[in-house]
Amino acid sequence: MRPQLLVTPWKVVMTFSNMFRTEDLGYQIGVSLSRAGVGLLIGAGLGLIIGIITGLYRLGEELLDSSLQMLRTVPFLAVVPLFIIWLGIGETPKVVLIALATIFPMYLNTSNGVRNVDKRVVEAADAYGLSRARVTREVVLPLALPQIFTGLRFSLGVSVLALIAAEQINARAGIGFILNQAESYEQVNVLLVCVIIYCVFGLVGDVLVRILEHFAMPWRAGVAAR
Amino acid sequence: MTLALPATSPSNGSTGSPPVAVRVRQVSRAFGTRPVLRSLDLDIHAGQFVALLGASGSGKTTLLRILAGLDVADAGDVLVPKARTVVFQEPRLVQSKRVWRNVTIGWNGRSATRQAAIAALQEVGLADHCDAWPATLSGGEAQRVALARALVRQPQLLLLDEPFAALDALTRLNMQQLISDLCLRHHPAVLIVTHDVEEAILLADRILVLKSGRISLDTGVALDRPRVMGGPGFDQLRLRLLAELGVLDGSEITTGRDPEAQLHHDVDTHAN
Numbered sequence: 001m002r003p004q005l006l007v008t009p010w011k012v013v014m015t016f017s018n019m020f021r022t023e024d025l026g027y028q029i030g031v032s033l034s035r036a037g038v039g040l041l042i043g044a045g046l047g048l049i050i051g052i053i054t055g056l057y058r059l060g061e062e063l064l065d066s067s068l069q070m071l072r073t074v075p076f077l078a079v080v081p082l083f084i085i086w087l088g089i090g091e092t093p094k095v096v097l098i099a100l101a102t103i104f105p106m107y108l109n110t111s112n113g114v115r116n117v118d119k120r121v122v123e124a125a126d127a128y129g130l131s132r133a134r135v136t137r138e139v140v141l142p143l144a145l146p147q148i149f150t151g152l153r154f155s156l157g158v159s160v161l162a163l164i165a166a167e168q169i170n171a172r173a174g175i176g177f178i179l180n181q182a183e184s185y186e187q188v189n190v191l192l193v194c195v196i197i198y199c200v201f202g203l204v205g206d207v208l209v210r211i212l213e214h215f216a217m218p219w220r221a222g223v224a225a226r
Numbered sequence: 227m228t229l230a231l232p233a234t235s236p237s238n239g240s241t242g243s244p245p246v247a248v249r250v251r252q253v254s255r256a257f258g259t260r261p262v263l264r265s266l267d268l269d270i271h272a273g274q275f276v277a278l279l280g281a282s283g284s285g286k287t288t289l290l291r292i293l294a295g296l297d298v299a300d301a302g303d304v305l306v307p308k309a310r311t312v313v314f315q316e317p318r319l320v321q322s323k324r325v326w327r328n329v330t331i332g333w334n335g336r337s338a339t340r341q342a343a344i345a346a347l348q349e350v351g352l353a354d355h356c357d358a359w360p361a362t363l364s365g366g367e368a369q370r371v372a373l374a375r376a377l378v379r380q381p382q383l384l385l386l387d388e389p390f391a392a393l394d395a396l397t398r399l400n401m402q403q404l405i406s407d408l409c410l411r412h413h414p415a416v417l418i419v420t421h422d423v424e425e426a427i428l429l430a431d432r433i434l435v436l437k438s439g440r441i442s443l444d445t446g447v448a449l450d451r452p453r454v455m456g457g458p459g460f461d462q463l464r465l466r467l468l469a470e471l472g473v474l475d476g477s478e479i480t481t482g483r484d485p486e487a488q489l490h491h492d493v494d495t496h497a498n
Contacts (some may be wrong), residue, residue: 004228051275053375063341084268103409118318119318120314120316120318121318121321123296123318124312124314125319125320125332126296127294127295127296127312128311128331128332128375128379129332129333130331130332134332137322138322139320139322142320142321142322143320143321179294216357217322219321219323219324219359219360220320220361222320
């Protein structure tokens with residue numbers, strides 16, 4: 001068995017530190033992260049807005065929900081060739097693909113969260129003279145936050161997945177680019193470094209959302225249901 | 227148990243009857259084809275403490291919600307003061323707002339002062355919880371915050387929708403005492419919806435029984451305050467109310483009610 005097919009952990013660590021010097025790994029990570037970040041920002045942002053609209057208004061739900069549910073059934077990987085034809089092979093199809101993939105988890109959770117806010121609390125706030133806009137801002141959205149954050153975490157996971165798919169589209173930089181090259185040269189150690197980096201993206205993203213959750217919802221600190 | 231609320235006199239002597247806080251005329255409300263309130267009339271005088279009893283599904287909460295402006299009558303006229311507040315069966319606090327912000331909810335930024343909130347919380351014995359999150363409060367504490375939220379607006383009409391139903395027996399006794407004290411101090415007109423006959427007798431100046439969408443019994447409570455559970459006057463009123471609610475059969479009633487009035491049946495048909 002050829003030793004380069006199954007490399008030792010130590011070899012992977014060495015490859016990792018070498019790649020920082022020889023291939024500017026920091027820059028490549030930055031390129032990938034910004035793709036995922038911009039895509040996530042657009043996708044999750046849209047999902048949030050549409051989710052709030054459909055959660056709040058019956059009309060919004062009737063207009064948007066069924067079409068979104070239909071779109072949701074399209075596996076985003078299947079539209080990669082289409083995007084290449086429509087949008088070329090630059091950064092645009094990559095970001096659009098990530099955005100498309102991250103809309104739905106955010107949308108579903110936000111819309112559900114907004115709709116499931118305790119109607120009785122909303123009614124009380126209403127009875128105590130809070131305007132419609134303030135009820136939405138001060139009661140409905142804060143109370144929907146737990147589920148909105150669940151949506152964000154799902155979207156974040158999906159964004160890494162979509163990033164990997166997107167970077168198969170003729171990437172000239174980024175982790176996907178390194179991955180493709182390593183594949184052609186059978187550099188298992190480099191491939192493993194790339195896999196680990198993708199893992200770390202997901203993990204770090206999750207930790208960031210947890211920290212964000214902690215600061216965005218201080219009223220939940222220390223009252224977790226065991 | 228004793229209650230410290232002295233007799234408020236609805237018949238004010240010299241000036242005739244006191245001003246009216248609530249006037250309801252010919253109010254009807256139906257849900258689908260099921261009529262809940264039928265041409266109901268009701269007056270509540272300013273400062274009067276009224277308890278509204280009724281079997282489950284008899285429409286007592288519907289009436290309260292109409293008075294609160296949370297529901298609209300299909301027909302009839304409702305006259306209520308603008309300054310009216312509700313305490314619901316659940317505290318219904320906004321979990322994302324600190325306790326004092328919950329008390330002043332709906333006020334504009336400038337008028338929502340901490341001082342006003344703390345003063346109101348002081349009255350329900352929770353001033354030191356003003357910066358707490360609602361999720362850290364016990365059920366009774368949360369309900370006291372809801373009470374402070376209602377009282378800080380100095381209502382002319384206080385609407386209580388089974389406010390103690392979700393509390394344990396001990397907390398309930400304390401809350402009854404507290405409501406009684408606070409109403410003595412602020413003297414709003416009060417309508418409390420309850421299914422607890424003893425509670426109604428202990429607290430109220432006047433007790434109404436709602437049946438088949440109408441007020442079937444309207445009686446003053448002639449007992450001296452502070453009131454205690456039991457005693458001949460108390461028991462007699464209690465039995466009379468229970469009979470009206472259809473919970474007792476005739477044999478238990480000493481006031482001579484017709485035993486053939488099958489009131490159990492009545493309760494069943496109105497239950498949800």
